Amino acid sequence: MANFDNDLLNSPLLQLDFEQLDVLELVLGGLLDPCSIELSSIPQWAEIGEISPSKADGSKGVLLADPDGTALAVVNYRALDDGDKDSHEVIGVWPLAKPEHGSFRELRITSSLGSQPVVLFDQAPTPLDIQALRSRPSLPANTCFVLVCNSSGSRDPAHIDQIEQLQATAEIFEDVKVAHLVLPDSTSEHLAMERLSSHVVIDLRGFKDNAAATSQGVVFMFSGLSGSGKSTLARAVQQQIHQHLPQRAVLLDGDDIRRFISKGLGFSREDRETNVERIGWIAARISEVGGIALCAPIAPFHATRAAVRSMTTQVGRFYLIYVSTPLAVCEARDRKGLYAKARAGLVTDFTGIDSPYEEPVDADLILDLSVLDVQTATEQVIGLLRTQQTNL
Ligand SMILES: Nc1ncnc2c1ncn2[C@@H]1O[C@H](COP(=O)(O)OS(=O)(=O)O)[C@@H](OP(=O)(O)O)[C@H]1O
Numbered sequence: 001m002a003n004f005d006n007d008l009l010n011s012p013l014l015q016l017d018f019e020q021l022d023v024l025e026l027v028l029g030g031l032l033d034p035c036s037i038e039l040s041s042i043p044q045w046a047e048i049g050e051i052s053p054s055k056a057d058g059s060k061g062v063l064l065a066d067p068d069g070t071a072l073a074v075v076n077y078r079a080l081d082d083g084d085k086d087s088h089e090v091i092g093v094w095p096l097a098k099p100e101h102g103s104f105r106e107l108r109i110t111s112s113l114g115s116q117p118v119v120l121f122d123q124a125p126t127p128l129d130i131q132a133l134r135s136r137p138s139l140p141a142n143t144c145f146v147l148v149c150n151s152s153g154s155r156d157p158a159h160i161d162q163i164e165q166l167q168a169t170a171e172i173f174e175d176v177k178v179a180h181l182v183l184p185d186s187t188s189e190h191l192a193m194e195r196l197s198s199h200v201v202i203d204l205r206g207f208k209d210n211a212a213a214t215s216q217g218v219v220f221m222f223s224g225l226s227g228s229g230k231s232t233l234a235r236a237v238q239q240q241i242h243q244h245l246p247q248r249a250v251l252l253d254g255d256d257i258r259r260f261i262s263k264g265l266g267f268s269r270e271d272r273e274t275n276v277e278r279i280g281w282i283a284a285r286i287s288e289v290g291g292i293a294l295c296a297p298i299a300p301f302h303a304t305r306a307a308v309r310s311m312t313t314q315v316g317r318f319y320l321i322y323v324s325t326p327l328a329v330c331e332a333r334d335r336k337g338l339y340a341k342a343r344a345g346l347v348t349d350f351t352g353i354d355s356p357y358e359e360p361v362d363a364d365l366i367l368d369l370s371v372l373d374v375q376t377a378t379e380q381v382i383g384l385l386r387t388q389q390t391n392l
């Protein structure tokens with residue numbers, strides 16, 4: 001803490017309100033510049049007058065205190081010669097005591113985290129946020145979940161719930177800490193965010209705004225033979241979305257759906273229709289709340305795909321992506337050995353062997369993954385998404 005002359009320490013105190021305290025704390029921690037302290041906005045300023053001692057350079061000092069009267073900092077300032085007696089330029093700020101205001105003090109961020117990885121939230125994590133976090137490769141060690149809020153929000157009782165929900169979410173992951181950053185409305189948020197951490201893993205702040213600005217949700221249906229590359233492509237698209245776009249994407253993989261939602265269904269035409277319609281229904285719900293659903297069933301029948309298109313376009317966008325990898329290539333891949341079994345008659349009703357695949361005539365994109373690499377195909381899919389965004 002600074003060592004100041006008695007004259008100054010005997011000066012009257014300027015008592016700050018909570019928002020001004022938040023500003024002061026971020027200035028002292030280096031997240032904001034001293035000029036963020038707007039002395040002219042402090043109501044008692046006029047009463048202080050000229051009583052603080054002048055320094056040789058013409059600057060003066062004043063003490064800034066919390067509402068209890070504890071002096072927290074000395075501000076060195078100079079009156080600006082612009083005809084306005086309340087106009088001051090802050091030259092420097094030095095700490096005297098640690099601020100104690102606000103809830104969850106021990107979790108409050110007031111200085112830079114350096115290169116510590118952060119995930120930024122502006123509300124308690126939503127189920128879609130959690131899904132997005134879980135579907136990523138693991139979070140970097142020592143990641144910090146940071147709830148960013150404004151000064152008045154930090155004093156709302158809902159803030160306590162939000163922190164608790166963030167803490168509960170952090171417990172799902174390994175080695176994740178929780179903190180909050182209180183950004184006063186009057187300050188340069190951009191500067192503080194830039195200084196906070198050089199490693200933002202995901203920025204979930206403003207997701208609601210971005211989602212509202214960019215869309216409606218989107219449903220992608222990747223249809224094609226078993227082994228054509230639907231799941232591989234859908235996974236790569238999901239990763240791209242989470243790395244580069246504000247939206248969240250949920251993967252509805254054929255195999256997963258059959259293990260859970262469609263457990264017990266077989267591969268008759270009727271069962272496949274039921275299965276794909278269920279996927280379509282879930283995808284529509286995801287799209288309805290602004291999410292992106294990536295569906296990767298074989299979906300071999302035109303009528304069922306059309307039914308899903310019609311169901312989902314009521315609430316968002318729908319794109320049918322025909323993954324047209326030829327049967328011979330899929331069969332040669334045969335990762336699960338099912339083609340061999342189908343050829344041997346051990347598995348029946350197998351798509352492409354003894355069950356039909358109706359080639360889409362209404363595909364929005366056709367991708368043959370025997371000739372395209374995953375990255376190129378992913379870029380084409382993301383291209384559809386970007387086109388959609390700029391059109392809005
Ligand atoms: N008879 C038969 N026909 C086709 N596929 C079969 C069959 N039996 C099991 N499997 C495995 O189930 C996966 C396809 O399920 P889907 O739900 O995508 O099919 S469908 O859309 O309901 O037609 C499919 O997975 P993917 O390879 O991911 O497509 C197969 O591994």
Ligand SMILES: Nc1ncnc2c1ncn2[C@@H]1O[C@H](COP(=O)(O)OP(=O)(O)O)[C@@H](O)[C@H]1O
Binds near residue numbers: 231233
């Ligand atoms: N260009 C490609 N695109 C997608 N998958 C490819 C490609 N080249 C080879 N593969 C392989 O083909 C297999 C496709 O399997 P998968 O994605 O599960 O297909 P599906 O979901 O259509 O059954 C994977 O083993 C993948 O590594």
